[in-house]
Amino acid sequence: MTKLRVHEIYTSVQGESSLVGLPCIFIRLAGCPLRCVYCDTPQALDFSAGEEMSVKAIVEHIKTLSPNLVLVTGGEPLAQRGTPELLQALTAVKEIVQLETSGSISLKQVPSSVCNILDIKTPGSGEEISNDWRNLSLLKAGDEIKIVLTNRHDYEWARDLLAEQLSDTAASILFSPCWDSLNPQDLVAWILEDALNVRMQLQMHKVIWGAEKTGV
Numbered sequence: 001m002t003k004l005r006v007h008e009i010y011t012s013v014q015g016e017s018s019l020v021g022l023p024c025i026f027i028r029l030a031g032c033p034l035r036c037v038y039c040d041t042p043q044a045l046d047f048s049a050g051e052e053m054s055v056k057a058i059v060e061h062i063k064t065l066s067p068n069l070v071l072v073t074g075g076e077p078l079a080q081r082g083t084p085e086l087l088q089a090l091t092a093v094k095e096i097v098q099l100e101t102s103g104s105i106s107l108k109q110v111p112s113s114v115c116n117i118l119d120i121k122t123p124g125s126g127e128e129i130s131n132d133w134r135n136l137s138l139l140k141a142g143d144e145i146k147i148v149l150t151n152r153h154d155y156e157w158a159r160d161l162l163a164e165q166l167s168d169t170a171a172s173i174l175f176s177p178c179w180d181s182l183n184p185q186d187l188v189a190w191i192l193e194d195a196l197n198v199r200m201q202l203q204m205h206k207v208i209w210g211a212e213k214t215g216v
């Protein structure tokens with residue numbers, strides 16, 4: 001029986017991605033090998049955080065919750081070996097299954113019916129070296145690339161990346177200002193000035209509940 005370490009499961013509205021605002025079930029798995037400077041889930045970084053649950057028990061619980069959208073996040077969900085099995089099982093009980101991943105671990109085992117939200121780590125994240133660039137070729141229509149920008153240097157780095165490596169990606173691209181360090185007004189101005197075809201997103205849950213509130 002496959003088991004996973006689960007930090008928390010809760011229902012809220014999706015705070016990010018192109019599905020922002022939709023009722024959503026969040027499955028936050030425990031553990032992440034990265035240490036981004038802006039990490040807003042430090043409580044989930046330890047691989048011993050939370051409790052162990054079988055895939056079957058997780059799915060049975062998810063079936064009792066009403067939203068038809070479920071997000072598997074972390075931590076880094078793909079750091080646990082049982083995650084692809086969980087994703088596959090979730091696609092049988094919910095209409096839309098999203099996976100948010102740091103981009104440091106291969107997407108090869110992720111079922112094709114799952115919508116990937118692939119983070120790309122900028123220099124300002126402190127984890128640029130963790131990007132597994134081979135994942136870009138595994139993205140499909142319906143997937144999303146999310147780039148959290150901490151400052152102007154990150155923005156220019158991401159803008160160059162768009163031109164050099166993402167011009168023909170099937171995924172849609174989200175630029176997200178780091179909550180603590182980049183003014184969203186500046187980011188909007190830069191995107192318009194450079195006529196970039198990207199979606200600017202805020203972390204809506206932080207706008208609603210504040211940056212410190214967890215489990216929402």
Ligand code: SF4
Pocket residue numbers: 032033034035036038039040041074075076102
């Ligand atoms: S990848 Fe995500 S969970 Fe891991 S340290 Fe970075 S922001 Fe935090």
